[in-house]
Amino acid sequence: MERVVTALNSALRSLMEADPSVYLIGEDILDPYGGAFKVSRGLSTAFPERVVSTPISEGGLLGVANGLVLSGQKVFAELMFGDFTFLAMDQIVNFAAKSVSMYGDRMEFPLIVRCPVGGRRGYGATHSQTIAKHFIGVPNLPLYELSPVHDSALMMPQIFQRGEPAVIFENKILYAHRQYESDQIDDLYSRRCLDDLGEVVMLETGEKPDAVLIAAGGMVPSCLEAGRRLMLEAEIAVDIVVPYQLYPFPVASLASVMGAEPILAIVEEGTAGGTWGSEVAAALYAKYWGQLQSRILNIHSEDSIIPSARHLEDQMLVSSDNIVRAIADAL
Amino acid sequence: MSITNTDQSTDLTRGCWDPCLISGCNLRAFDAGFLGDLSPEDDFRLMVFIRRFEEALLRLFQEGHVNGTTHTCIGQEYVPVSLMPLLQTGDFIFSNHRGHGHYLARFLDPEGLMCEILGREGAVCQGVGGSQHIRRDRYFSTGVQGESVPVAVGAALGLKRSGAKHIALTFIGDGTWGEGSVYEALNMASLWSVPLVIVCENNGIAQTTPINVNMAGSIASRAAAFDVTFVRVEHQRITEIRSQLSEALEGVRQTGRPLVIEMMTQRLASHSKGDDTRDESEIIRMKSRDWFEQIDGITMERRAKIDHDVLHAIDSLVECVLAREASSWKGRS
Ligand SMILES: Cc1ncc(C[n+]2csc(CCOP(=O)(O)OP(=O)(O)O)c2C)c(N)n1
Ligand SMILES: [Mg+2]
Numbered sequence: 147m148e149r150v151v152t153a154l155n156s157a158l159r160s161l162m163e164a165d166p167s168v169y170l171i172g173e174d175i176l177d178p179y180g181g182a183f184k185v186s187r188g189l190s191t192a193f194p195e196r197v198v199s200t201p202i203s204e205g206g207l208l209g210v211a212n213g214l215v216l217s218g219q220k221v222f223a224e225l226m227f228g229d230f231t232f233l234a235m236d237q238i239v240n241f242a243a244k245s246v247s248m249y250g251d252r253m254e255f256p257l258i259v260r261c262p263v264g265g266r267r268g269y270g271a272t273h274s275q276t277i278a279k280h281f282i283g284v285p286n287l288p289l290y291e292l293s294p295v296h297d298s299a300l301m302m303p304q305i306f307q308r309g310e311p312a313v314i315f316e317n318k319i320l321y322a323h324r325q326y327e328s329d330q331i332d333d334l335y336s337r338r339c340l341d342d343l344g345e346v347v348m349l350e351t352g353e354k355p356d357a358v359l360i361a362a363g364g365m366v367p368s369c370l371e372a373g374r375r376l377m378l379e380a381e382i383a384v385d386i387v388v389p390y391q392l393y394p395f396p397v398a399s400l401a402s403v404m405g406a407e408p409i410l411a412i413v414e415e416g417t418a419g420g421t422w423g424s425e426v427a428a429a430l431y432a433k434y435w436g437q438l439q440s441r442i443l444n445i446h447s448e449d450s451i452i453p454s455a456r457h458l459e460d461q462m463l464v465s466s467d468n469i470v471r472a473i474a475d476a477l
Numbered sequence: 478m479s480i481t482n483t484d485q486s487t488d489l490t491r492g493c494w495d496p497c498l499i500s501g502c503n504l505r506a507f508d509a510g511f512l513g514d515l516s517p518e519d520d521f522r523l524m525v526f527i528r529r530f531e532e533a534l535l536r537l538f539q540e541g542h543v544n545g546t547t548h549t550c551i552g553q554e555y556v557p558v559s560l561m562p563l564l565q566t567g568d569f570i571f572s573n574h575r576g577h578g579h580y581l582a583r584f585l586d587p588e589g590l591m592c593e594i595l596g597r598e599g600a601v602c603q604g605v606g607g608s609q610h611i612r613r614d615r616y617f618s619t620g621v622q623g624e625s626v627p628v629a630v631g632a633a634l635g636l637k638r639s640g641a642k643h644i645a646l647t648f649i650g651d652g653t654w655g656e657g658s659v660y661e662a663l664n665m666a667s668l669w670s671v672p673l674v675i676v677c678e679n680n681g682i683a684q685t686t687p688i689n690v691n692m693a694g695s696i697a698s699r700a701a702a703f704d705v706t707f708v709r710v711e712h713q714r715i716t717e718i719r720s721q722l723s724e725a726l727e728g729v730r731q732t733g734r735p736l737v738i739e740m741m742t743q744r745l746a747s748h749s750k751g752d753d754t755r756d757e758s759e760i761i762r763m764k765s766r767d768w769f770e771q772i773d774g775i776t777m778e779r780r781a782k783i784d785h786d787v788l789h790a791i792d793s794l795v796e797c798v799l800a801r802e803a804s805s806w807k808g809r810s
Contacts, residue, residue, distance in 0.1 A: 195638060200665060201661070201665065201668070203627075203661035203664070205627065205657070205658050206627040206630075206658060206661025206662055206664075206665060207627075207661075208627075209624070209625075209626070209627020209628045209630065209631060209658060209661075210628075210630050210665060211631060212627075212628045212631055213569075213627065213628040213629060213630060213631020213632035213635065213645070214631040214632070214634060214635050215631075216569070216615075216617070216632050216635070217569075217632050217634075217636060217639070218635065219635055236621060236624055236658075237624065237627070237628075240619070240621050241619065241621075241624055241628060244610075245612075247605065247808065247809065248602075248605055249602045249605065249606050249610060249612035249617075249808075250600070250601075250602035250604070250605045250612075250806065250807070250808045251807070251808035252808045253612070
């Protein structure tokens with residue numbers, strides 16, 4: 147069984163092998179340590195010139211990444227925790243994203259910022275946030291999320307090809323999770339792609355769905371568990387749509403899903419207020435108003451910082467329990 | 478190493494306006510990459526040109542032709558004019574909010590710049606960038622103080638990896654030493670030995686805040702703390718500046734070690750447009766030290782003649798630019 151962290155690591159390795167202009171820059175990423183979550187393990191040994199370990203300077207290292215891009219490189223910038231993207235916001239938003247268009251002619255900007263997000267590791271408020279919502283709506287800054295049902299080795303080159311800086315959020319609980327290689331996810335769920343590029347994945351039971359969940363990669367384990375319980379406990383069939391791209395949300399790829407389901411719910415670990423889900427709901431309402439069967443449900447964590455103690459985290463973070471209850475209530 | 482950015486406008490004679498009016502043939506050759514000798518008159522003509530260009534912008538601003546704001550480099554024109562012949566085509570230049578002189582000295586393209594600032598057809602960045610956001614070849618400016626210093630470190634690292642003997646040079650003001658990004662960048666530049674050059678134009682003021690209210694210690698000691706070579710230039714004599722700096726810059730090319738240059742200079746005009754809080758007497762004192770008053774080796778008559786020609790050239794430039802259509806954003810995707 148391959149783990150997500152291993153799949154991500156080999157995706158980075160194969161990209162660096164295939165293209166000598168690919169750099170990786172970040173803190174504590176050198177061997178033997180290989181990064182706080184081991185994603186870069188082995189890379190500095192294989193590519194010593196192109197794996198750049200920096201001082202604790204998040205703004206500075208993103209600046210260096212931007213400068214490397216200007217000098218013709220393709221760059222992965224790793225931030226040790228997503229919460230620290232705020233220290234690098236100027237370089238990400240004001241320099242990288244704006245450079246694509248603020249000089250008149252479009253400028254290609256192959257930069258991928260990678261950062262671990264999310265709770266359930268007990269790291270507390272400054273190391274656990276799900277931060278995608280703070281990046282939504284920045285022109286020329288598409289957002290992605292690591293997923294156990296997507297192949298990073300296929301997805302990441304597509305991001306570079308688009309020529310815009312991007313952020314990939316990596317939910318920490320996924321690193322140790324199994325990477326689903328086969329289309330048969332388990333005895334209940336199988337995988338199908340809803341688009342040509344393989345970016346929007348459908349996990350389905352084969353039954354006509356009573357509910358469809360839309361959730362990014364980090365929520366896949368909780369959604370699979372909720373779907374299983376709903377099926378076993380209440381014979382409710384739940385399909386799960388997993389987009390690799392969070393923003394702009396690929397609304398068009400959901401055409402075949404719309405209209406058949408009684409309940410549509412968007413699930414995310416982010417806390418209440420300005421959520422990713424409300425952005426997705428707005429996009430779906432605008433495109434599919436006439437076909438929707440009912441109001442879209444938004445399932446998210448509570449309006450709170452992320453506490454450290456396990457029981458306190460459990461009280462406010464979205465879990466499979468929340469999903470089960472929300473779907474059962476709605477039906 | 479590949480350059481990601483294609484040149485947008487190398488054609489000096491794109492418009493109705495004849496660049497020979499300012500430059501004469503030496504400077505046109507210089508733009509094409511030939512670093513031939515510039516005579517004192519060439520230098521003087523270019524500095525006067527930058528000053529009259531900035532004054533024309535302030536006038537155009539008053540008349541309502543400039544949308545937004547504009548920061549002129551009046552008093553500091555000699556800084557880019559003395560530096561540019563020491564730079565090579567492959568060098569990166571990062572400019573800031575007070576960057577018109579940097580651009581003009583690098584590219585001799587007043588038409589593209591004025592069109593940019595006025596949002597007219599022929600603008601170097603289609604009118605999208607405006608005064609503070611210019612890109613051409615390896616020249617980039619941004620309006621966020623301190624942002625480009627770590628970017629320059631990255632560009633310098635890219636140059637180092639490519640094996641080229643080029644440098645990444647960034648202009649900042651004295652006030653910008655308040656930004657943490659500068660120190661993160663200096664630390665990495667020194668640690669990794671990359672060919673970064675910070676040119677600090679120390680005009681003693683940041684918007685309205687004088688340096689003694691902004692800075693503890695000195696720029697020299699900050700450079701020393703990072704083990705970075707430091708050079709201070711205390712005068713405005715171009716030939717001497719070049720001989721003082723050419724060795725230091727050559728050192729950066731050869732050793733790949735970073736360098737901080739502090740140019741003691743003076744901002745004669747307001748911060749942007751009419752927002753000067755300094756004493757009139759201080760400004761009068763600065764004006765008496767202006768390079769314009771201190772140029773050696775050019776007779777009064779020649780100076781008057783050059784200035785007259787430049788003013789004439791600027792008039793025809795303004796007329797040409799104002800006759801242009803509003804720019805269109807062709808690159809919008
Ligand atoms: C990050 C940031 N903060 C504030 C400003 C507003 N601002 C523009 S220029 C300026 C003063 C800069 O002073 P200095 O670095 O000395 O350069 P000078 O204007 O004297 O050339 C300020 C505060 C800005 N553009 N960017
Ligand atoms: Mg200043």
